[in-house]
Amino acid sequence: MWDAALIALERFADPLHIGMLMAGVLAGTVIGILPGMGGIASVAILLPFIFKLDVNTAMVLLIGSVAVVHTSDTITSVLIGTPGSAASATTVLDGHPLAKQGQAGRALSAAFLSSLIGGLIGAVFLTLSLPIARPLVLLFGSPELLMLCVLGLSFAGFLTGSQPLKGAMSACLGLLLGSVGAAPTEAVYRYSFDQLYLLDGIPLVGVALGVFGIAEIVDLLAKGGQISERIGLGGGWIQGMKDVMHHWGIVVRGSLIGVWAGILPGIGATAGSWMSYGHVVAMARDRERFGKGDIRGVIGPESANNSVEAGDLIPTLLFSVPGGAPSAILLGALFYYGIQPGPRMVQENLDLVFTIIWGFAFANAIGAGLCLLLSPALARLTWVPFGKLAPAIVVTIFIGAFQSSQDFGDLFVLLGLGIVGWLMKQLGWARAPFLVGFVLSKPTEQYLWLSISRYGAEWLWRPGVIVMGLLLLATIVWIIYGKFKGKQSFDEESTEGPPSLGKTASILFTLFILVILTGAAYEAISYPYLGAIFPVAAAVPAIFMAVLQVVFDLRAPAVGVGPEARNRTRTAMGYFLSLVLYFFLIWFFGFLIATALFTFLFLYV
Numbered sequence: 001m002w003d004a005a006l007i008a009l010e011r012f013a014d015p016l017h018i019g020m021l022m023a024g025v026l027a028g029t030v031i032g033i034l035p036g037m038g039g040i041a042s043v044a045i046l047l048p049f050i051f052k053l054d055v056n057t058a059m060v061l062l063i064g065s066v067a068v069v070h071t072s073d074t075i076t077s078v079l080i081g082t083p084g085s086a087a088s089a090t091t092v093l094d095g096h097p098l099a100k101q102g103q104a105g106r107a108l109s110a111a112f113l114s115s116l117i118g119g120l121i122g123a124v125f126l127t128l129s130l131p132i133a134r135p136l137v138l139l140f141g142s143p144e145l146l147m148l149c150v151l152g153l154s155f156a157g158f159l160t161g162s163q164p165l166k167g168a169m170s171a172c173l174g175l176l177l178g179s180v181g182a183a184p185t186e187a188v189y190r191y192s193f194d195q196l197y198l199l200d201g202i203p204l205v206g207v208a209l210g211v212f213g214i215a216e217i218v219d220l221l222a223k224g225g226q227i228s229e230r231i232g233l234g235g236g237w238i239q240g241m242k243d244v245m246h247h248w249g250i251v252v253r254g255s256l257i258g259v260w261a262g263i264l265p266g267i268g269a270t271a272g273s274w275m276s277y278g279h280v281v282a283m284a285r286d287r288e289r290f291g292k293g294d295i296r297g298v299i300g301p302e303s304a305n306n307s308v309e310a311g312d313l314i315p316t317l318l319f320s321v322p323g324g325a326p327s328a329i330l331l332g333a334l335f336y337y338g339i340q341p342g343p344r345m346v347q348e349n350l351d352l353v354f355t356i357i358w359g360f361a362f363a364n365a366i367g368a369g370l371c372l373l374l375s376p377a378l379a380r381l382t383w384v385p386f387g388k389l390a391p392a393i394v395v396t397i398f399i400g401a402f403q404s405s406q407d408f409g410d411l412f413v414l415l416g417l418g419i420v421g422w423l424m425k426q427l428g429w430a431r432a433p434f435l436v437g438f439v440l441s442k443p444t445e446q447y448l449w450l451s452i453s454r455y456g457a458e459w460l461w462r463p464g465v466i467v468m469g470l471l472l473l474a475t476i477v478w479i480i481y482g483k484f485k486g487k488q489s490f491d492e493e494s495t496e497g498p499p500s501l502g503k504t505a506s507i508l509f510t511l512f513i514l515v516i517l518t519g520a521a522y523e524a525i526s527y528p529y530l531g532a533i534f535p536v537a538a539a540v541p542a543i544f545m546a547v548l549q550v551v552f553d554l555r556a557p558a559v560g561v562g563p564e565a566r567n568r569t570r571t572a573m574g575y576f577l578s579l580v581l582y583f584f585l586i587w588f589f590g591f592l593i594a595t596a597l598f599t600f601l602f603l604y605v
Contacts, residue, residue: 007126008354012362018062020053025367026062029374031065032072040432041216042069042323044208047329048400055337056355062333063359066326068441069121074111077373078104080297088305090277095299099477102291106236106243108375110295112368113244114251117553118303119364122310126357134346138292143459145320145342146385146447147468149440152321154472156436167430169513172542174437175444176520177202179535184442185449186531189202191523192406197409200310204332204402206413207438211431212325213397214418214579219384219425220573243295250280250296251303258304272311277305294411306364313360317341320443325432326441326517335442347471375565390598398582399591411583419576426501426569427509435583439536439584501569502561507553514546571579578602 011017024046031042050058070088077088078095090110098107104219140148155177158164180191181201192198244251254276261272261592279292290297313330315321319343322328334341340350344355401414424431452461459465521539524532578601585594 002517004350005354005358007351009356011056011155011355011356017057017193020057020061021064022366023362024061024066024364025068025370028065028068028363028366029370031077032069033348038530040208040212040329040435042066043214043329043401045396046332047208048205048403050336055334055339057353057547058333058337059131059352059356060328060359061230062330064357064363064366066219066330067306067363068362068371070302070309071112071115071119071364071367071371072117072452074108074302075371078107078111079233088273088274088301088329091298093277094294095290095373097291097293098295098298102235103293105375106240106295107298109237109240110243110423111240111298112253112371112495113241114254114299114302115306116364116368117244117251118255118258119306119310120361121303122253122259123357123361123364125259125307126310126360127316127354128315128554129318129349130353133314134249137318137343137346140343140449140464141446141462142470143455143462146444146459147465148315148319148321149444149447149470151434151468151472152319153437153440153444154475156322157430157433158193162203162408163428163430165545165552166428167433169517169542169545170424170431170550171433171437172517172538172545174434174439175441176440176517176535177207178441179445179538183527183531184446185535188527188531190527190531190535190584191520195409196447197405202413203401203405203410204329204336204439205403206437207417208329208413209397209401211421211434213393214414215421215425215431216573217390217393218418218422218575218579219389219396220574222568223386240295244299247296247299248574250299252298252399253279254303255409259311261304262308264315272304273301273524275299292591306389310360312552313356315373316355317356318346320440322436322439325435328432328436332439332556334413335439340443370416389602391602394419394579394602395595395599398586408587411586415576415583417578418579422576423509423590427506429509446536448537449530454529487540502564503556503558505561507550510546510549510553514543514550517543517546 012021017604025228026044032046044064045483046062046065052059053061057167074091075093077091078099087193095111098104153171153175154168159170176191178201180198182189189199257279258272259299261275277297277300281287284290284296309326312322312327316327316331318341322331324541331341334345339345339352398411398414400409401410421431423429424434455462517539521536521543524535524539526532527535578598582594583596583603585597588594589597
């Protein structure tokens with residue numbers, strides 16, 4: 001095993017790998033400071049650039065971005081009190097008060113160093129998990145791997161966001177979208193509607209960039225204004241590092257909490273940071289200081305943020321079960337190269353696993369150093385109106401989506417899912433389960449087919465299947481119990497709060513989803529048995545959940561839509577129309593002329 005680790009380490013002597021790691025770190029650092037974008041958008045934007053790279057170089061690029069987003073998103077959390085991502089919301093509680101006291105430098109340096117140490121501890125635990133988990137993974141057959149996929153989907157659906165039904169339906173929609181194209185078990189094309197573009201399925205790039213990239217950009221543009229107001233960084237940079245050394249116990253405990261939160265699919269960095277913050281407060285004797293500018297309230301959650309991503313890689317690489325959207329994209333990239341995480345990967349591609357681990361550790365160190373050195377420049381970037389930055393990001397997303405198959409269908413998918421993703425965000429639908437479902441659709445169907453063909457119905461009675469089935473049942477019971485007790489889940493998606501488009505819009509969107517699910521189930525009935533079983537299994541439970549959601553929405557009290565929400569919706573629709581215009585300009589004039597015209601019109605008209 002350690003020979004594979006040394007082979008992976010030698011790859012970083014190659015200037016190409018170092019350059020790609022730096023590119024990923026820079027992309028993650030810059031995108032991390034844009035509120036709402038986060039690691040999901042960062043990885044999605046980089047995804048189109050991997051197609052000309054070998055698998056090791058591609059993983060270095062992507063993992064470099066994933067590793068540093070939770071380091072750089074601290075900048076907006078501290079300076080303006082607006083989280084760069086949902087996971088950095090806890091840093092706002094004490095980081096922003098410190099900035100108001102003229103100690104932003106102290107808070108930032110403590111956060112960067114805590115993130116670095118947390119990431120390195122996470123990488124160590126990821127490495128130590130290999131000799132422990134590897135024998136267990138090799139014992140798993142297709143039924144156990146199928147149940148792991150079901151568990152991952154269930155955790156992502158039920159535990160992400162504050163509305164479990166919507167999260168579960170989101171995961172089922174992702175499964176259905178992933179089943180478009182040729183069925184892996186029958187000679188049949190599903191949901192192709194006689195369109196050549198759909199015969200090979202929908203590319204992951206368009207799905208990820210649409211649901212997260214386009215949706216987030218339009219949402220940020222609709223808010224208007226610059227990212228932040230000007231605030232000085234102040235001093236205390238050295239003091240912040242001393243604080244981390246003084247409170248080393250908080251750093252270690254926060255990192256371990258983060259690793260555990262990452263291992264459990266569907267929990268994620270948001271829950272990990274809140275768990276760490278709650279632990280710090282509970283252990284303190286002077287709790288009244290928290291929320292007013294206590295440096296411990298920065299160190300605890302920041303040490304958990306980065307270690308979560310390392311913990312998340314454990315189920316992703318060893319069991320093919322992503323814990324969140326960034327790891328789902330990483331998993332999809334591995335599928336693109338024909339690599340199946342799980343037993344085969346730990347046997348045949350162990351050096352690639354160590355390449356990812358080394359890349360994660362190096363990226364944490366480089367990212368923390370860059371944030372320390374470039375904090376003044378990155379802080380100035382937050383003063384720029386987002387409307388000035390948006391054209392470059394939009395053009396990158398459009399070109400990236402088109403590169404996946406160089407078909408205009410990619411741009412249709414990008415815009416269509418961009419609108420759907422924006423509506424999901426406004427109406428309280430978690431989008432991470434949608435992406436997880438899309439990525440896991442192919443392996444889930446393959447494991448289902450293998451289990452049925454090899455074992456018939458007997459696979460349901462295998463001990464591992466029964467244990468994981470009981471775990472799934474216990475999770476559902478716990479969620480129902482929590483809802484009755486009024487407990488809220490952590491939302492990995494957003495910090496926007498409740499749905500902002502009102503009750504009527506929520507009901508109409510759910511009815512729209514119900515129509516799609518019913519149509520998908522009806523269409524699937526016409527397929528051969530092995531080609532129909534998977535989409536039917538995804539659609540039928542979702543239909544019942546959609547009906548139940550409509551009933552809940554009808555019984556819910558009416559929620560008024562204020563003038564601000566209406567104005568933001570109109571503005572968002574205007575920006576979507578501008579993206580449609582860009583699409584038609586590309587259609588008629590090509591990318592070069594269309595990009596020049598779009599950028600000019602966007603900035604000056």
